[in-house]
Structures are given as C-alpha cells and as structure tokens.
Amino acid sequence: MTLPGFPVSRPRRLRQSLALRRLVAETRLSVEQLVLPLFARAGKKLRRPIEAMPGVFQLSPDEIVREAARAHTLGVPAVLLFGIPDQKDAKASGAYAKNGIVQQTVRLLKKELPSLLVITDVCLCEYMSHGHCGVVAGGKILNDPSLKLLARTAASHAGAGADLVAPSDMMDGRVAAIRAELDKNGFTDTPIMSYAAKFASAFYGPFREAAESAPKFGDRRSYQMDAANANEAMREVALDIQEGADIVMVKPALAYLDLIHRVKREFGYPTAAYSVSAEHAMIKAAGAKGWIDERAVTLESLLAMRRAGADILITYAAADTARWLRSGMTSGV
Numbered sequence: 327m328t329l330p331g332f333p334v335s336r337p338r339r340l341r342q343s344l345a346l347r348r349l350v351a352e353t354r355l356s357v358e359q360l361v362l363p364l365f366a367r368a369g370k371k372l373r374r375p376i377e378a379m380p381g382v383f384q385l386s387p388d389e390i391v392r393e394a395a396r397a398h399t400l401g402v403p404a405v406l407l408f409g410i411p412d413q414k415d416a417k418a419s420g421a422y423a424k425n426g427i428v429q430q431t432v433r434l435l436k437k438e439l440p441s442l443l444v445i446t447d448v449c450l451c452e453y454m455s456h457g458h459c460g461v462v463a464g465g466k467i468l469n470d471p472s473l474k475l476l477a478r479t480a481a482s483h484a485g486a487g488a489d490l491v492a493p494s495d496m497m498d499g500r501v502a503a504i505r506a507e508l509d510k511n512g513f514t515d516t517p518i519m520s521y522a523a524k525f526a527s528a529f530y531g532p533f534r535e536a537a538e539s540a541p542k543f544g545d546r547r548s549y550q551m552d553a554a555n556a557n558e559a560m561r562e563v564a565l566d567i568q569e570g571a572d573i574v575m576v577k578p579a580l581a582y583l584d585l586i587h588r589v590k591r592e593f594g595y596p597t598a599a600y601s602v603s604a605e606h607a608m609i610k611a612a613g614a615k616g617w618i619d620e621r622a623v624t625l626e627s628l629l630a631m632r633r634a635g636a637d638i639l640i641t642y643a644a645a646d647t648a649r650w651l652r653s654g655m656t657s658g659v
C-alpha cells in the first residue's frame with residue numbers, strides 16, 4: 327500500500343485532543359498487567375526502609391498483607407514475593423524450609439487475600455551464606471547440584487499455596503527440574519514464570535541491599551547473561567519454553583526493550599518485563615530532585631515495555647501506577 331503524501335496525509339489531524347489521541351492509541355497500560363514485588367522478613371509491624379529504593383520496604387508478614395491489600399484494592403492483581411531469612415547457610419536451608427519466611431507469608435496472603443495472585447521468586451542467593459544463586463564448591467558455582475535445591479524450593483512454595491513460581495537463578499535446566507518436582511508433588515497446575523533472559527546487570531544494585539543477597543565473592547557473570555548477547559537470549563528463552571516455562575521474562579526491562587520485542591514476536595508466549603531496582607531508583611532520585619516528572623517518566627517507561635511486547639509488567643511502582651491509572655492519567659503527556 328502506498329501512503330498518500332502531504333497535504334492529503336496530515337498525521338497531526340489525529341493528535342489534536344486528548345480524546346482523539348486516546349482513541350487511536352495503539353498500546354495501553356492497564357492495572358491488570360501490573361505485578362508488585364515485595365520483600366518479606368520475620369517480625370511484627372516491621373517496615374524497614376531500603377535506602378536506595380524510596381517507597382520500598384522490608385516488611386514483616388503482617389505488613390506484607392497490608393501492603394498487598396492496598397495494592398490489590400487499587401486493582402493490582404499480583405505480587406512477587408522475595409524472602410530475607412534470619413539465617414543463611416551453604417545449602418540455602420531457609421529457601422525450602424516448611425516454615426520459611428516465604429512459605430509463612432504465602433500462607434498468610436492466601437488466607438487473607440484469596441483473590442490476590444501470589445508469585446514467588448525461586449532463588450537461593452538470599453538464603454546462601456555466600457550470596458550466590460547456586461551451590462558453591464572450590465570457588466565455583468555448581469549447576470546440577472543446585473537444581474535439586476531449586477526444585478525443592480519451588481515445590482515447597484507451591485505447597486504453601488503459591489499461585490505461580492518464578493525461578494530467577496539462571497542455572498541451566500532449572501525449569502525442567504522444577505516442572506518435574508512440581509508434577510511429582512501433585513502441582514501439575516502450578517505455572518512457571520521463568521526469568522528466561524536474565525542479564526548480569528548493574529541495574530540490580532539497590533535490590534541486593536533490599537534482599538541482602540549480594541555475592542560475598544566474585545560476581546554472577548558465570549550464570550547470568552552477558553549484556554552484549556541478544557541471540558543467546560533467544561536461545562535461553564527457547565530452552566526454558568522447551569523445559570516447560572508457561573510465562574517468560576526479560577530482565578532488566580528498559581535497557582533490554584529489543585529483547586522484549588524479539589521474544590514476543592518469535593515465541594508469542596506470555597511475556598513479562600521486570601523493571602528492576604535501579605530503573606526505579608533512577609526515576610525516584612531524579613524525580614525527588616525535581617529534574618524529571620516521576621509520574622510521567624514512570625508511565626512512559628512502562629508504556630514503552632508494553633509497546634515492545636510485554637504483557638506483564640513487574641514494577642516497584644505498581645501501586646502508584648495503579649493509582650495514577652485509576653485517576654485517569656495515561657502516559658500521554
């Protein structure tokens with residue numbers, strides 16, 4: 327089709343009013359797409375602020391319920407739960423303990439807010455004394471011995487009532503191991519949202535303060551992906567789908583929009599974008615200084631993830647975004 331040229335074509339005709347712009351908007355943000363990450367730690371009435379993530383706290387289970395209820399009332403359908411255990415060791419016992427912090431919190435959330443979807447992050451780093459996402463021996467992060475622990479963790483989350491499990495460790499074969507263990511334990515209907523293309527990223531800095539999960543030696547480059555690689559990310563996603571992932575994730579989001587786009591186009595699977603801690607911190611910091619409009623930049627960033635192809639948006643700004651959307655604000659400035 328050949329487009330008519332100017333003066334027949336005047337693209338500005340459709341930009342004259344907010345109503346017209348909304349009418350022809352190709353992409354929309356909706357509260358139903360938002361997932362709010364929350365950090366659970368033992369205690370009562372505990373709200374410990376995370377310095378590099380304004381508005382985000384480590385919360386005791388009772389406070390998690392309050393925070394989740396507030397977001398859910400605004401229409402946020404799901405939370406993504408992380409746990410900070412009292413004790414760490416070399417086999418991540420706290421990750422799969424029957425009464426671990428995540429397991430307790432999931433039970434409480436499902437009891438108090440049955441319509442809220444509870445997604446659990448499945449990883450070992452928060453529970454390991456060395457802070458790595460797998461079993462360590464001789465200074466190396468071992469792949470296959472880690473799978474058993476990850477699978478056990480996922481099954482234990484499902485046992486506590488988690489609606490979905492989300493492995494974020496980046497060990498090879500973890501999705502298959504988790505699927506098999508879930509099925510063996512009767513959780514054939516528990517979906518897996520895999521952090522399929524997860525990059526070794528400086529954008530996770532503030533999160534490691536939040537989850538107290540920074541590695542004590544070395545870094546995560548032997549398991550998380552190299553930021554230079556896009557084709558490899560596609561293979562990672564393909565492998566996770568072959569192994570049984572139901573939803574695939576790209577993480578971080580804003581610096582990896584090309585991959586969100588390629589993943590959605592190539593596989594057509596439900597695709598999640600994780601707008602990570604430093605994406606949040608940068609917007610918050612510049613917003614607090616008055617250098618940018620926090621609300622407009624947040625909405626525009628989330629819209630960009632949708633435009634790239636993301637169906638699900640995991641963001642620390644989920645509750646704020648829900649409030650903004652409810653009051654009729656859109657990302658159209």
Ligand code: PBG
Nearest residue numbers: 449451494529530533602603604
């Ligand atoms: C755990 C995990 C991390 C994040 C989510 N799950 C940190 C990491 O891999 O070091 C990052 C989330 C964020 O920065 O918001 N493996």
